[in-house]
Amino acid sequence: MLPFVHRVFVRHKPILGADCHSAPFAFLLIFCSVVGGNHEASNYLWELYHGGWVAPNIYFLGHAGVVNFGGLRIAGLSGIYKSQHYDWGHHEAVPYTEASMRSVYHIRSLDVNRLLRLTGNVDVFLSHDWPAGIAAHGNLHELLRRKPFLKEEIEAGSLGSPPGAQLLQALRPSYWFAAHLHTKFAALVLHGDGSTTRFLSLDKCLPGRQFLQVVDFESIHGVGPFQLRYDAEWLAILQATHSLTSLHQRPPPPPPPEPVSRACVEAVENNLASRGLQNIPHNFQQTAPAHQPDEGFVKRRGRMPRSELRNLQTQALLGVLGLTYDLDHGTISVVTKHEGRSVNAGVRQNAGMYGPQEPLPEMVNPEEIDLPDDNITDM
Numbered sequence: 001m002l003p004f005v006h007r008v009f010v011r012h013k014p015i016l017g018a019d020c021h022s023a024p025f026a027f028l029l030i031f032c033s034v035v036g037g038n039h040e041a042s043n044y045l046w047e048l049y050h051g052g053w054v055a056p057n058i059y060f061l062g063h064a065g066v067v068n069f070g071g072l073r074i075a076g077l078s079g080i081y082k083s084q085h086y087d088w089g090h091h092e093a094v095p096y097t098e099a100s101m102r103s104v105y106h107i108r109s110l111d112v113n114r115l116l117r118l119t120g121n122v123d124v125f126l127s128h129d130w131p132a133g134i135a136a137h138g139n140l141h142e143l144l145r146r147k148p149f150l151k152e153e154i155e156a157g158s159l160g161s162p163p164g165a166q167l168l169q170a171l172r173p174s175y176w177f178a179a180h181l182h183t184k185f186a187a188l189v190l191h192g193d194g195s196t197t198r199f200l201s202l203d204k205c206l207p208g209r210q211f212l213q214v215v216d217f218e219s220i221h222g223v224g225p226f227q228l229r230y231d232a233e234w235l236a237i238l239q240a241t242h243s244l245t246s247l248h249q250r251p252p253p254p255p256p257p258e259p260v261s262r263a264c265v266e267a268v269e270n271n272l273a274s275r276g277l278q279n280i281p282h283n284f285q286q287t288a289p290a291h292q293p294d295e296g297f298v299k300r301r302g303r304m305p306r307s308e309l310r311n312l313q314t315q316a317l318l319g320v321l322g323l324t325y326d327l328d329h330g331t332i333s334v335v336t337k338h339e340g341r342s343v344n345a346g347v348r349q350n351a352g353m354y355g356p357q358e359p360l361p362e363m364v365n366p367e368e369i370d371l372p373d374d375n376i377t378d379m
């Protein structure tokens with residue numbers, strides 16, 4: 001493990017049985033912090049709305065989230081930006097429709113609003129799509145040589161996420177890692193106060209592509225502890241904004257982002273300390289059947305879940321913060337039917353919430369299982 005101390009590996013790699021070939025991953029020692037993009041199992045990430053272990057060593061930052069690791073403060077925003085869904089609540093419930101299975105991973109203003117309340121330094125920010133305008137801060141000529149079809153969007157200023165740009169300007173993180181456009185691109189943003197953000201996006205994880213980068217943080221921070229730790233200010237923000245979470249399609253807009261008071265942050269610190277919970281507990285529990293590679297890629301798309309689960313990790317975190325569970329869309333599963341292979345009782349119980357396997361058309365290229373997003377007409 002020691003050779004990896006102070007190092008973050010960012011790469012693209014499939015997880016969750018889906019082809020999230022463009023999700024940015026930050027590997028921290030044996031850990032990996034991830035944000036969701038447009039290729040993940042959205043129902044599973046919804047269970048972990050405020051973050052949690054999607055697998056024993058892979059920590060999902062949540063739809064928005066902040067953690068600390070080895071002295072680094074790491075923030076992230078999941079999803080991709082679509083203006084028409086930005087002000088929506090998280091109304092999408094399983095079973096998803098053709099429209100909701102796409103809008104479910106579109107960024108919501110409330111999650112950005114929470115991140116805008118952060119004060120203090122952010123060392124690393126993770127997002128799936130690029131912040132708007134970032135292309136102008138790197139080698140644009142080379143980018144357009146490799147991706148000529150981006151020219152129109154770049155010239156129109158429509159490439160990338162406006163809330164991403166807003167967060168970049170507000171938080172001025174030392175590093176920003178993203179993905180989505182399937183090309184390696186580095187940029188350097190100079191902020192008005194003299195600070196800088198080093199931006200890096202990487203290519204798909206395929207032979208011959210530039211999908212891996214070693215970043216050494218030794219120069220910017222001290223050592224340890226090498227555990228993922230809660231961020232007290234972030235948890236105080238979750239407490240202060242809990243009532244704003246909406247499962248309605250068109251909720252009232254969130255109020256302007258105000259920082260939380262030092263007293264609120266200290267109350268969270270004391271609460272965590274009294275519970276011995278400064279480190280994020282390793283409380284992963286499998287809640288869905290695992291990917292079975294021997295079933296062949298025709299079945300890799302899985303089945304549409306029919307009802308929601310309450311993830312114990314989310315319940316535990318909300319309990320610690322004294323917050324009610326507010327993520328049910330009203331289709332909570334009471335599972336009776338046993339189905340399929342399973343590795344433990346929990347999975348056997350939950351397997352019945354997945355619908356019957358429907359025959360799927362044979363795919364031409366198993367590396368490309370996409371939800372085409374841009375040609376969806378909205379409700």
Ligand SMILES: [Zn+2]
Nearest residue numbers: 022037038180
């Ligand atoms: Zn993407």
